[in-house]
Amino acid sequence: MENSNNRRKFFTMTLQSVGLTALGGLLWSGYSHEVKASPLVLRPPGAIKESDFLSACIKCGLCAEACQNRKTNIDKETGKAREGTLIMAKGGDSKLIGTPYFIPTEVPCFMCEDIPCVPVCPSGALDFASLANEKQELDINKARMGLAVIHKESCIAFWGIQCDACYRACPLLDEAITLEYQKNERTGKHAYLLPIVHDNICTGCGLCEQACVTEKPAIFVLPREVSMGKAGDHYVKGWDKKDQERVKDAKSQETTTERSKESASDYLNSGGEYR
Amino acid sequence: MKNMKYLLLRRVTQIGLLVLYFGANTYGWNILAGTFGSSLLFGTIPLADPYTTLQVLATGFVLGADVLLGALIITFFYFVVGGRAFCAWVCPINMVTDLANWLRRKLNLDKEEVNYRFLKRNARYWIMVLGLIVSAIVGIAAFEVLSPITIMQRGIIFGFGMGFAVVVAIFLFDLFGIKNGWCGHLCPLGATYSLIGKASLIRVNHNHEACTNCMACKVVCPENHVLYMVNKESIMVTDGECTNCGRCIDVCNDDALNFSIRNYFKEK
Structure with a gap:
């Protein structure tokens, strides 16, 4: 009798532990899933794809420390260290806690030639290889932290006022942002100098955003997954060999739609709704 | 003073390590940089937390060799000095829960203790395994999302933000909730070090x-x-x-x- 009681107790306890673990697992998974959803975050140079970055980053802060203590971060006038670019996400930042990111309007990435933040990464969240050129040297111009986007309605250059603050601030001057000249039809005698961002060169460092003169920057950096569209396999530049290469793996897809049995004039004359 | 020897030694170690980590960021010291998740000793020797490493591996990401080597070094180190020596001698949360515990004794809260029968000391092993499962499902190191240990440590190195609330929560839980609630019942990091310490x-x-x-x-x-x-x-x-x-x-x-x-x- 006592034996069966013990056995019953054992099963109840096990069931309870498994049940509570399942409950905890559901809450924990739900919470973890929510906290990783912050698509508007700019990562250090060489960061791998955001979804992979979130699993890979071990939150050690070595990149942020290297950024803070880089030689170029010493203020020449005061001799003191300035604030580093990279911030380690804290509670309340609404980013995955402990991961590095930066806010261009506060401190943009100054694109150090030796890229101190990348080689120190122990986990592989910042990928050395993605920034290496043919000679296996680090090349910061290969960084793709984000892509600058211009809101032309608030950009005063698009109003016809002469401003080239972003163009001048860009470390890849006249490459990542170029100025396009257009005639100002309103005055008839002035030119527009319109900043245009080129996504194959822009690194997303954010110096343009910081330099922008408008109250809230009219040019701003967004993560590439957010700021870029995708034409997909349905459209191809037939005149461009390279673009044809892009769709070489495209599969043809046949879809058949059942033929409508209604007569063609139905919707016009019967007063029915459009279909 | 005789009966404070190890207590004082532990506080010196805990605070000393935090000072080294803090100095690495603020003054560029090259002694112990990073955080407990992964560190660099003297700019060359990698160190990594075994449980954090396991969580990242559980997400399916193939970690860099530095972290794997670091985790092996740390595992071996605590195999020698006693697995949960991390908890008592290194972990900053230990100072918080020790304070809560000391206050419990001073305020006589221990006598009034409610018996939370559903929470047993072996809960931490369930949480440890669960953390790895959740990491695998969600694709991020699950315990690192809410670990008060690294939140407190990063808070000291890089600034707390709202993370301070987590530390206060642990303190209140241990003081008014369950005796040794966090370190003795829940913490999966401690559970991992317990397993390492079994043979230390x-x-x-x-x-x-x-x-x-x-x-x-x-x-x-x-x-x-x-x-x-x-x-x-x-x-x-x-x-x-x-x-x-x-x-x-x-x-x-x-x-x-x-x-x-x-x-x-x-x-x-």
Whole structure:
């Protein structure tokens, strides 16, 4: 009798532990899933794809420390260290806690030639290889932290006022942002100098955003997954060999739609709704 | 002062390590940089937390060799000095929960303790395994999302933000909730180090002949079930849940408890 009681107790306890673990697992998974959803975050140079970055980053802060203590971060006038670019996400930042990111309007990435933040990464969240050129040297111009986007309605250059603050601030001057000249039809005698961002060169460092003169920057950096569209396999530049290469793996897809049995004039004359 | 020796040594170690980490960011010191997740000793030797490493591996990401090597070094180190020596000698949360525990004794809260029967000391092992499963499902290191240990450490190095609330929550939980609630019941990091510590070399030794059965050791011990042999047998504390904090040695007036090297052959 006592034996069966013990056995019953054992099963109840096990069931309870498994049940509570399942409950905890559901809450924990739900919470973890929510906290990783912050698509508007700019990562250090060489960061791998955001979804992979979130699993890979071990939150050690070595990149942020290297950024803070880089030689170029010493203020020449005061001799003191300035604030580093990279911030380690804290509670309340609404980013995955402990991961590095930066806010261009506060401190943009100054694109150090030796890229101190990348080689120190122990986990592989910042990928050395993605920034290496043919000679296996680090090349910061290969960084793709984000892509600058211009809101032309608030950009005063698009109003016809002469401003080239972003163009001048860009470390890849006249490459990542170029100025396009257009005639100002309103005055008839002035030119527009319109900043245009080129996504194959822009690194997303954010110096343009910081330099922008408008109250809230009219040019701003967004993560590439957010700021870029995708034409997909349905459209191809037939005149461009390279673009044809892009769709070489495209599969043809046949879809058949059942033929409508209604007569063609139905919707016009019967007063029915459009279909 | 005699009965504070290990307590003071532990505080010096805990605070000293935090100062080194803080200096690495603020002053560019090259002694101990990074955080507990992964560190760099003297700019060359990688160190990494075994449980954090396991979580990242569980997400399916193939980690860099530096982290894997670092985790091996740390595992070996705590295999020697006693697995949960991390908890008592390194972890900053230990200072928070020790304070809560001390206040509990001063405020007599221990006497009023409600018996939370659903929360057992082995809950941490379930949480440890669960953390790996959740990491695999969600694709991020799940415990790192809410770990008060690294939140507190990063808070000290890089600034707290709202993260401070987590530390306060742990303090309140341990003070008014469950005695040794966080470190002794829930923390999966401690659970991992318990497993490493099961076989560790440096352990507390009990001398039954010298013991006067005052039970001072059991009052201060944060895991007092590990001291089951007190005044019964002259054996070592071999339970992995012992944190090697040495408080029992401090408070023992009879020299019945001391650190010693484990003799694996004698145990058999």
